[in-house]
Amino acid sequence: MTQNIQIQNQEFQLHPLGGLFWIEKSLLLISDVHLGKVSHFRKFGAAVPRKAIHKNFLLLDKIVADFQPFQICFLGDLFHSSLNKEWEFFENWVAKTPAEILLVTGNHDIIAPEKFKKLKVLIFPELVMDAFLLTHHPEERKDHFTFCGHIHPAIKLKGFGRDRIKLPCFFKSDNQMILPAFGQFTGTHALNPKKGDEVYAIVEDSIIKV
Template structure:
């Protein structure tokens, strides 16, 4: 189940896979996929199942198929590190995806820009669309609302007794929204909300405001 919110009179749909769809622009935001990380771990002996490599592409297909966006913007850390076999899978995914694709570069995006250009992907340091600033690292700019990633946000919830849950979330403040990490095996970082922050956790295939 998705959750739709309004920011500056624009509609944004939060999807449990971790993406945000900007309805007025037909634009899908995705952050911190970290493609290649599974292969990187396996290369150094980590017991990560091989089928985990395909999970990100299955989720990307489901997300793109749900919204059918005109434009997909990855908000950084699309690839975890240097090239490996997952690039071929990504190239195949790009070729069969009808959407325009752009990348706002993150700190892990060290692959040559020419590789992205060869599959039709433009790379930017940041994007400003209307009153919205799209970055990888959280940023603050007067008059602009910031969509970003990098943090891999999560919150801790405490239930009855000593029950505790740590859940990935969309973390919204008055002028910023941090997307959860999209990729498998990315980890997350616990944030503590302030009074006026809005938190949308991802749990059991739903986005739930808490």
């Protein structure tokens, strides 16, 4: 179940897979997929199931089918490291995805830009759309609202007794929203909200404001 929010008089939908859809622009924002990370860890002997390689692509298919966007913008760390076998899966995914694909580069995006250009994936260090800044690292800029990633935000909640749970979340402050990591083989970093912050936790197939 998605969650509708309004920012700067624009309408957005938060998706429980971790993407954010800008309705007026038909633009899907996704951050920190870290494709290739599973293959990278398997190469060095980590006991990660092979089927985990395909999980991110299945989830990408799911969120694209839900929104059918005109454009998809990845907010950095699309790939975890250098080229490996998952690049071929990405090539196939791009070929069958009708949306225009944009990449705002992150610190992990070290694959040569020419590889993306051959797939007609457009690359930018950052993007400004109307009053919104799209970037990888959190950054507050005057007269702009920022959408970013990098942090892999999560929130710690207390349950009964000593029960604790950490949930990935969309973390919104006055002038910025940090998207959760989309990748299924990534960690999270718990943030402590201040007065005025808004936290939208991902709980299974739902978005819950906490």
